[in-house]
Amino acid sequence: MKERPILFSTPMVRAILEGRKTQTRRVLNCDHPVVTGFIPNGTHYWQGTAISKAVEQQYISTFPRVVKCPFGAVGDRLYVRETWSTHACFDDILPRNIPVRSIHYWADGEVKTGKKRSSIHMPQWASRILLEITNIRVERLNDISEADAVAEGMIADDDYCAEEYFSMLWNEINGWKEKGWNANPWVWCITFKVIEGGAT
Structure with a gap:
């Protein structure tokens, strides 16, 4: 079991402290056009799958066969860096x-x-929140469900559903272009529980 840092914005730290946030999505740095999915390939690794074997052979020099999850594996811990x-x-x-x-x-x-x-300059000793990873999967950003958006800390109201609020927050944090909501990038979907700090 290892401990690694993870950054959260101030509103998301509040959501963790209030027990509303149990998931986070982070961009997976792989936007190759032939990739149609990722399957587990070991503890920290995920193997990319292509549209077809023929297409995979065509892009053999650039096809992202294996990607390492930078956040670790199920059972590993993340210490929260915040402002x-x-x-x-x-x-x-x-x-x-x-x-x-x-x-x-x-x-x-x-x-x-x-x-x-x-938050990026917060040393580990100053972190007050420790999370344990309970699940990791890889999916397209737009595949988020309403329930997952709620697990991301979003609260629906009469104006927007939780998924719509999440898409707006995503663009605020990640920009509107290459990694924005409409670009629909591959993301790490990390589910966690609080070990120290917040709502355990």
Whole structure:
């Protein structure tokens, strides 16, 4: 079992803390036009499948036969990196020298002290949420169901269903072009449970 980092936006951290978010989708870096699916091929690996054997042979030099999941395998753990800050007196101090009690997490509400620190710069020791992967699958982004959109932390209302809110959030985070909703990229669909922090 290994622990790896995973970044979440502030609204998604809130959804995890409230027990509303148990899934996340991340772009799988494979957009080869002949790929029609991925099947498990070992613990961390997924094998690409092509439209046909003939097409696979035609693209043999570029066909993505095997892709490694960067988030690990079922049973592995992910420590959440989120936007944070510290008391202003620690603004110019290296993270390793900052006391844990001085950390402020932006998902907890407005922060009035210290400079804003990007989630990507959060060290593991400062993470307060630990997740365990319970399932991984590979699918097209647009294949998300309404139930999965709810598991992504979306809340339906009279204006939009959860899937529509998810598509808007996806474009906000990933842009509207190459990896946007309409591009329908392949994604890692990771289901998790909270081990530490949030709603366990």
